[in-house]
Amino acid sequence: MDGAGDQNKPAVSRRGFLKGVGVAGVGALVAEYPLMAPGEAPATRPDASKGPISGNIDIVLNVNGKDRPVTVEPRTTLLNALRNNMQPAVTGPKLVCDMGTCGGCTVLLDDKAVYGCLTLAIDVVGRKITTVEGIGTPENLSPVQAAFGEHDAMMCGFCTDGFVTSITGLLKRNPNPSEEEVREACKGNFCRCGTYPRIFQAALSAARTQQGG
Amino acid sequence: MAEANLHQSALSWGPNNGHRLLNTRLPRVDFPHKTTGTADYSYDVNVPGMLHGRLLISPYAHARIVSIDVTAARKIPGVRAVTVRNGPGGTLRFEGDPVAAVAADTAEIADDAIHAIDVKYDVLPFVVTADDAVKPGAPAVFTGDRRVEGNIRPASRSGNERDVEDALRSADAVVEAEYRTPILHHACLETHAVVVDYRGGDSATVYCATQGTFSIVGDAARALGPKVQESNVVGIVHYMGGGFGSKGGIGIEGGMACALSKQVSRPVKMALPRRDEFLMGGNGPGSWHKMRAGATRDGQLVAIHTIQYGMGGIGGGRLASQPYVYHADHVYLEQSSIHTNEDASRPLRAPGHPQACFAMESLMDELAYKIGMDPVEFRIRNLGDDGDHIRQLQRGAQEIGWVRRSQTPGATPGPVKRGFGCACGQWGGGGGPQCVVTVAIAPNGAVSVSCGTQDLGTGTRTYMVAIVAEELGLEMHDVKEHIGDSRLGRANFSGGSSTTGSLSPAVKAAAVNAKAELARYVAPLLKAQPGDLIFADRKVSANGTSLTWQQACAALSPAGLSVRGEWVPGLNSGGTHGACFAEVEVDTETGHVQVLRMLDVQDCGLPLNRLAVESQINGGMVQGIGVALLEGRVMDANLGVMVNSSFMDYKIPGCLEMPREMLPLIDDGDGRQQVVGVGEPPSIPPAAAIANAIYNACGVRCRELPITPDKILMALNPKA
Numbered sequence: 001m002d003g004a005g006d007q008n009k010p011a012v013s014r015r016g017f018l019k020g021v022g023v024a025g026v027g028a029l030v031a032e033y034p035l036m037a038p039g040e041a042p043a044t045r046p047d048a049s050k051g052p053i054s055g056n057i058d059i060v061l062n063v064n065g066k067d068r069p070v071t072v073e074p075r076t077t078l079l080n081a082l083r084n085n086m087q088p089a090v091t092g093p094k095l096v097c098d099m100g101t102c103g104g105c106t107v108l109l110d111d112k113a114v115y116g117c118l119t120l121a122i123d124v125v126g127r128k129i130t131t132v133e134g135i136g137t138p139e140n141l142s143p144v145q146a147a148f149g150e151h152d153a154m155m156c157g158f159c160t161d162g163f164v165t166s167i168t169g170l171l172k173r174n175p176n177p178s179e180e181e182v183r184e185a186c187k188g189n190f191c192r193c194g195t196y197p198r199i200f201q202a203a204l205s206a207a208r209t210q211q212g213g
Numbered sequence: 214m215a216e217a218n219l220h221q222s223a224l225s226w227g228p229n230n231g232h233r234l235l236n237t238r239l240p241r242v243d244f245p246h247k248t249t250g251t252a253d254y255s256y257d258v259n260v261p262g263m264l265h266g267r268l269l270i271s272p273y274a275h276a277r278i279v280s281i282d283v284t285a286a287r288k289i290p291g292v293r294a295v296t297v298r299n300g301p302g303g304t305l306r307f308e309g310d311p312v313a314a315v316a317a318d319t320a321e322i323a324d325d326a327i328h329a330i331d332v333k334y335d336v337l338p339f340v341v342t343a344d345d346a347v348k349p350g351a352p353a354v355f356t357g358d359r360r361v362e363g364n365i366r367p368a369s370r371s372g373n374e375r376d377v378e379d380a381l382r383s384a385d386a387v388v389e390a391e392y393r394t395p396i397l398h399h400a401c402l403e404t405h406a407v408v409v410d411y412r413g414g415d416s417a418t419v420y421c422a423t424q425g426t427f428s429i430v431g432d433a434a435r436a437l438g439p440k441v442q443e444s445n446v447v448g449i450v451h452y453m454g455g456g457f458g459s460k461g462g463i464g465i466e467g468g469m470a471c472a473l474s475k476q477v478s479r480p481v482k483m484a485l486p487r488r489d490e491f492l493m494g495g496n497g498p499g500s501w502h503k504m505r506a507g508a509t510r511d512g513q514l515v516a517i518h519t520i521q522y523g524m525g526g527i528g529g530g531r532l533a534s535q536p537y538v539y540h541a542d543h544v545y546l547e548q549s550s551i552h553t554n555e556d557a558s559r560p561l562r563a564p565g566h567p568q569a570c571f572a573m574e575s576l577m578d579e580l581a582y583k584i585g586m587d588p589v590e591f592r593i594r595n596l597g598d599d600g601d602h603i604r605q606l607q608r609g610a611q612e613i614g615w616v617r618r619s620q621t622p623g624a625t626p627g628p629v630k631r632g633f634g635c636a637c638g639q640w641g642g643g644g645g646p647q648c649v650v651t652v653a654i655a656p657n658g659a660v661s662v663s664c665g666t667q668d669l670g671t672g673t674r675t676y677m678v679a680i681v682a683e684e685l686g687l688e689m690h691d692v693k694e695h696i697g698d699s700r701l702g703r704a705n706f707s708g709g710s711s712t713t714g715s716l717s718p719a720v721k722a723a724a725v726n727a728k729a730e731l732a733r734y735v736a737p738l739l740k741a742q743p744g745d746l747i748f749a750d751r752k753v754s755a756n757g758t759s760l761t762w763q764q765a766c767a768a769l770s771p772a773g774l775s776v777r778g779e780w781v782p783g784l785n786s787g788g789t790h791g792a793c794f795a796e797v798e799v800d801t802e803t804g805h806v807q808v809l810r811m812l813d814v815q816d817c818g819l820p821l822n823r824l825a826v827e828s829q830i831n832g833g834m835v836q837g838i839g840v841a842l843l844e845g846r847v848m849d850a851n852l853g854v855m856v857n858s859s860f861m862d863y864k865i866p867g868c869l870e871m872p873r874e875m876l877p878l879i880d881d882g883d884g885r886q887q888v889v890g891v892g893e894p895p896s897i898p899p900a901a902a903i904a905n906a907i908y909n910a911c912g913v914r915c916r917e918l919p920i921t922p923d924k925i926l927m928a929l930n931p932k933a
Contacts, residue, residue, distance in 0.1 A: 073321060083257075084265070084320060091257035092250020094454075096402045097487045101860040104402055131250060138245035149244035152824045155832060156670025157247030158402040158454030164248050183868040190860065192402050192455050193670050194835025195828060196871045 059125050063090060064134030072121045079105045079116030082131065092132035092161040096190075103189030106162040106169075107131050113169035115188075132161040135168050143209040144168050144202070153202035155193035162189050167203045176207055224721060224781050226886050229819050234683040238824040241675045242689065243452075243668070252452040255422040256406040256484050263408065264293050264316040266470050266483035267323035269330050270492060271305035271312055274554040274853025275339035275352070278303045278332060281313065286329040291318040294476040295326070296469055305334075306354070306527050307556050308854045309492025311465050316473040316481045339554040340364065341848040343501055343524050346553050354527060354552040364552045365522070368531070372545035380516035380543040384507025386583040392572035393917040395845030396499040396524060398491055399561055400865050403454020405494050406484035407467040411437055413478035416445035419471075421463050424456040425706035426665045430699050432463040436471030448699035450667040456707065458560030459495030466493075491858035496846060497561025498523045498530030500568035501551070506541070508580045512594040516543035521572075523550045523565070528557025533569035538602060538637045538790075539577065539595045554853060555846075560708060562833075563640060563893035567840055567900055571918060574636035574901035578908060582622075588905065589615060589635060602637050604882050605792035605814040609635060612812055612876060613794040622912035628802045631809070632910025635794045638897030642890040643787030644714020646780040649702030652681055652727035653775040658766040660687065662723065663695035666704035666716055671892055672825035673712065677720050679822065684724035685731075686748035687762065702777070710890030714785035717821060717888045723778025730776050734768040735760065786887035790880070791815040793834070793898035797906040799913075801929055804922025806842055806907060812876035813899060816883030817891040823879060830877030830895040837899020839866040845919050 054074060060067050061081065070086045082090040093116045096104035105116035108130035136142035144167050147153070154160040163186060170177055170185035177185070182203040191199065229236055246252040283295045294316040299305060305312065313330055317323040338352035345351055346364040355361050381387055403422050411417040419433040429448030434441055453460075463471070470483035485494050501524065506517040514536065523530025530550045581591035589610050596602050609615075618633040625631045650664045662681045668674050678692045685692075695701060705715045731753075732743035739746065741755035753765040766773075796810040813830045820826040843864040847856040857863040877895075900918060908914050913928040 073319075075321060080320060084259075089257075089259045090250075091253075091259070094254075094256070094402070095484075096404075097860040099487070099859060099861060102402065132248070133250045136249055138249050138251055141245060141248065145245070145248035148248045149240045152240065152244075152828050154241075154244065154247050154670075155672075155828055156402070156453060156455045157243070157252055158254060160247050161250045183871065187868045190402065190865055190867055192400055192457075192836075192865060193828075194832030194866070196835060196866075196868055197831055197875045198828065200868075200871075 078119040081121035106165040144206040147202040147206035151202040153198040263480040265320040271310040275337040276334040282331040286326040291322040294473040296472040314469040377545040385510040399457040399459035401455030404485040404490040409474040450697040495559040498525035498558040502572035514541040525558030526555030532565040537573035601790040630910040634905025636898035636901035640894035642710040647705035648719040650719040650723040652723040655773040658763040665701035676821040718784035726776040793902040795902040804925035816880040818885035818889040827877040833895025840900035841903035
C-alpha cells in the first residue's frame, strides 16, 4: 500500500479511515459494505475472505452490456471508476454532491436506480450496470430521452442524465406511473435550473409512448 | 460585402406573430446530447496524462499562516505537484479561503495529499453574522480601510429625510418593519471546473465552466505566462452546468490549476468538491432593510424611508433601490454594505433584486392590509403610468383566481389554511455591439452559424439556428451551430440577461448578409435581380422558377461563402416587467408550507423560442420557492464556520416541493418587436409572492427568509 505520507494525520479521508480501522479490519469492512440492492455475490468479485484488499485492484465491470476492465482502489466509488479510471471514460453520470443527495450520478444496477457515488466499484463486479449512455444514443434515443427533448425537460442539462436514468428505472418496474409516482421516483434528483414540471410531463409522455399510446 | 451591409441599416424582425420558427416552440437543438450523456461539460473533460487537482482551504474564518509544510504530501506516491498560495504570514479572511493545491494521479490520492499538508494557523478574531458585525467593538473585517467604519461601508444616500418624516406624520397608516434575507448560494450542479491542457511549450487549451468563453484566455495566459501568450490559449466552454452569476474567468481555482500544470508540464483538472463550492465558489449577498412607509386611506403611498444593507462577506452586496417598482412622492434611501468574514458575494440571478423585491412587496402587503384594501388594487394605485405591471397584475389575478382569496388572513376553516399572494419584479437587460457571428454556406448546401459565445442552459444554440434557418428558408436541422470556443468570433460574457440582446442581432445580421451574398451567385441562374429572390421551403425562387437549396448553393465557388454579422441597433431592447402569483397551503399544526399553484407573467419583447422562455420562467418560480421556504447560508457565530455546506443541509427545491400546477406566462401584451433577455427577471418576484400568500393563509407575517416551519409555529404560538 502506498501513501506512507499521511499515516500520522487525523483519519478524515476515506483512505485514512480505512487505515484507521487497521489492516485486519479493512477486508472485513469492505466485505460487509452493504450492497445497494441484494443479489448473488458474483464469482469474479475480489475475495475479501483471503485477507485485506488494498492498493490497486484490477476488476471487470459490466457497463452498458460490455465487460470493461478497470483498475480501482477498494475505496473507489462506482462513479469515480466510471468517470476517472475507465478508459475511455463514462461521463454521463455526474459527480455533483458526492454524498447521495442530488441524484446526478444515478445509474441502474440490475435495472434498479442507485447512486453511483454511494456504491463501491468492487461491490458491483458481475452486476449489470447501465448508465445513461446505455439507455440510448443521439441517433437512437429512448422514449424517455425523446420526451425530454419534446417537453424541454432540461436547461443546462447537468442533472438530465440522472433524471433520465431514474425515470428509465421507474418505467421498468412501473410502466404506467401516476404523476405522484413520478415525483416520488425522482425525489432523490435535484435540478437547479428548475425544470421539474416539464420532467414530470416528459416522464408521463414517455410512459404513454412505451405503452404504444 | 458593401452591398450586403446596406441591408443592415434597415434590419427588423418583423411582426412578432409573423415568424415561421421564431416565437414558436422549438425543442433545443442540443437535447440529443444532453439526454444521452454525450454533452461534454468541462467537468467531463479527460485528456491523456491528466492529473487531478484539489484545493486546501482555510478551516478558519480569519487566520494568519504561521507555517506550512508540504513535505509529507509530496512523498505520497502519485502526488505530482504542490503549489502554495498563502505562505507564512499570509492572511486568510474566510472559511474556504484557498491556501494550497495539489495535483495527483487520481482524485483519491489528491484528497490524501491535501490532508497531509501541515499548516499551523494563528487564529484571529472574526465576525460572521451581520448582527455581530455591527456591535460596538466587533472585530474589524478590514483594518486600515477608512471607508469602512464598524464593518459598515456606506455606498449611497438620496432624498430629503425631513420631507419624508413630514409626509409620514400626515399619512393615514404607517408601517415600520425590518426585512431580512440570508446569504444564498448559486448551487450550480456543475461546480467550478477547469481542465488546463498544458504540456510545456508556449500554448495551452483550457476547458472551463465559465459564463464567458473569452474570459478564459486572458486569465489562463496570466497564470501560465510569460511563455504562454494570450493568443496561444484556446478557451473552451462547450457545455455549462449552470452559472447563475457565479462563474467568471477561470477563478482562483483555475489559476492554481495553471500553476500546478506549469510545474510538471502536464494537464490538470481542478473540479471543486461540493463543500469547496459552497465555501469559495460563490454566494449571493444577504440583505437587511429597515423601512417605514405611509399611505393614505384611499391607497396612495406617500412616503418611504429605507436604510438598506447588503451582506456580501468581504465583498460588497449591492441591492436594488426602494421603493422598487412603485412610486411615492417622498423617498429617502440609504444603502450600505455590512462586512463579515465570509467569501465575497458574486452576482446571483438578478443581483440585488429578489432581496429588494421581498422587502418592498412585503411592506406593500402590510400597508394594503392596514388600510383594508385589496393588495392587487393597492399595487395598481401606486404603479403610476406603468401599464405593463398593471396589465400583468390584472392577468395574473384572473388566472390564479384571486377572487377565491379570503380577505381575512387565517379565515379558511380547519388547521390547514389556504392563501394567495402576489408581487412584481423588474429588470434592465439590454445588449450591445459585442458579438461577431459567422454564417458559412458550402457548395453542397451545408450551413453553419458560429460564435464563441456560451450556452448556460438558456438555449443560445437553439435560437442561433432558428434565426439563420428562418432567414434562409430552411429547417432547424439544416443548420449546424458552433459555440463555446475562443477561436470563433468574439462574444460577451453572459451576465445581466444581456447575451441574447447582444448576440441575436448579430446572428440576424450574419444571416441577412449570407442570404444577400448567396443571392448574388444564384440570381443569374434565375434571371432575376438578387433582391427579388425568395428563400422559402428549402428553395430559392424568382419569376416562377425555383431551385432546390442544394442546386442554389452549387452556384457558389468551391470555397463556398463565409460572412460576418455584427450587432446592429433596433433589434433588441432592455427593460422587463413581471408579476408572480402564488396560492399556498399552510399547516398550522406543523408549520409546513406547500405551494399549490403558481404563475409568473413575464414580458420579453419578441420571444425567440417560447418553449425556452417558458422554461426560464418555470426556473425562476422554482428558485423562488427555494428562496422563500428553504435556502440560506447558516453560520456558526462562535466557530466562524458554515454549518450547512452540503446539499444535505443547504436544501434546494426538489420534486416534493413542486406545486401541483405552475403556469409560465409570456406576456404578449408587450408589443415590442425587439429581443429582450429574460434569464434573470422571472426569478425576482416569486419569493415575495409566496411570503405574502403565507400571510393571507394564516396571518403570520414572516419578515425574514427563508420561511421555515419553526418560524411559522413560533409566530402562531408566541408563548409556546
